[in-house]
Amino acid sequence: xxxxxxxxxxxxxxxxxxxxxxxxxxxxxxxxxxxxxxxxxxxxxxxxxxxxxxxxxxxxxxxxxxxxxxxxxxxxxxxxxxxxxxxxxxxxxxxxxxxxxxxxxxxxxxxxxxxx
Amino acid sequence: xxxxxxxxxxxxxxxxxxxxxxxxxxxxxxxxxxxxxxxxxxxxxxxxxxxxxxxxxxxxxxxxxxxxxxxxxxxxxxxxxxxxxxxxxxxxxxxxxxxxxxxxxxxxxxxxxxx
Numbered sequence: 001x002x003x004x005x006x007x008x009x010x011x012x013x014x015x016x017x018x019x020x021x022x023x024x025x026x027x028x029x030x031x032x033x034x035x036x037x038x039x040x041x042x043x044x045x046x047x048x049x050x051x052x053x054x055x056x057x058x059x060x061x062x063x064x065x066x067x068x069x070x071x072x073x074x075x076x077x078x079x080x081x082x083x084x085x086x087x088x089x090x091x092x093x094x095x096x097x098x099x100x101x102x103x104x105x106x107x108x109x110x111x112x113x114x115x116x
Numbered sequence: 117x118x119x120x121x122x123x124x125x126x127x128x129x130x131x132x133x134x135x136x137x138x139x140x141x142x143x144x145x146x147x148x149x150x151x152x153x154x155x156x157x158x159x160x161x162x163x164x165x166x167x168x169x170x171x172x173x174x175x176x177x178x179x180x181x182x183x184x185x186x187x188x189x190x191x192x193x194x195x196x197x198x199x200x201x202x203x204x205x206x207x208x209x210x211x212x213x214x215x216x217x218x219x220x221x222x223x224x225x226x227x228x229x230x231x
Contacts, residue, residue, distance in 0.1 A: 004159070036222075044209070044222035090160070104220075106160040 002027045004093050006107035013081050014115045021076040021110050023091030032094035033074040034104065035065055039087040047089075050074065061085070086114045119143055120212050122223025129200055130231055137195045137226045139210030145190035146212035150220075151183075154207040163208075166193040200230040 003026045013019055025031055032051050036044040048059025055067040065076045074091060091107040119142040129135050139149055149166040164185055165173040172185035182204075184196040193212075197204050209225040 044211070046220065092160075104160075104162065108159050 002093060002105050004091055004105050004107040006089075006091055006110050008110045009108070010111045010113065012113040012115060015083050016080050019076075019078045019081045019085070019112070021089050021091075021112070023074045023076065023107060024072050025074065025091075025093045026072065027093055031074075033065070033067060034092040034094060035059065035063070035074070035076050036090045036092060036106075037061075037087045038090065038109075044090065047076070081112075081114055083114045083116065086112055088112070120210065120221045120223045122210055122226055124226060125224060126227040126229070128229045128231065131201050132199055135197045135200055135228060137197075137208055137210075137228075139193045139195070139212070139223050141191045141212045141214070141221075144212075144214045146193075146214065147190060149187060149193040149210055149212045151185065151193075151195050152209045152211070154209065154225075160209065163195075168193075197228065200228070202230045204228065205230045 005024045007022050034049045035047040037047050038044045047063050048057050048065055050057045050067045057065050063076055063078050065074055067074050076089060088109045088111045090109045092104040094104050121140045121142050123138045127135055147168045151163045151166065152160040153163050154160045162175050163178045163183060164175060166185045166187040168187045168190055174180050182198055184198060185193065187193040193210065195208060205228055207225050207227050209223055211220050211222040213220050
């Protein structure tokens, strides 16, 4: 069965430090992979997505993610975290993307706290 | 970018009552909208796909008579939780696709608490 695992429920980093949020997936075919961010009181916002091609994907707000097929991973990274990055981050796998765009399987999320 | 408005943001109701949640695409037309449910500490789960002018498509295990979906126009989809019970308490969130692949915009969600 398809699944998405985000092993870290809560991460705290200092402002200016680097960040890596982990995401592993289980899916038989080539996955479509997404990272979303949800700030308090706001909707989910797409940070970046991977469909094919270059395995290092650049997103908004200075985030990037790298698809590693051999490790079934799609980790999210940022070189220097800002206080405004504090939010909950969700990794998702898109199923049969050519059909319904809504068939996303989400991980449970990682809450990011940023220390001054 | 595109905006999806969801209302209300939170609602508290008594057991047995029905609750309607609205999802509107503010600056684009959405022939399809999606409804998700998220329990605390768990993933977002797709409940159903709302199709303008036709019946919604429900995911396995989701009760059609419990969660009524109406997509009456190109900018509005509603989810009605009928005869709500405490176990229906959850965070419900809608989304709508627009533009190219991956362009999925989410509402801000509705926290439902059934007493």
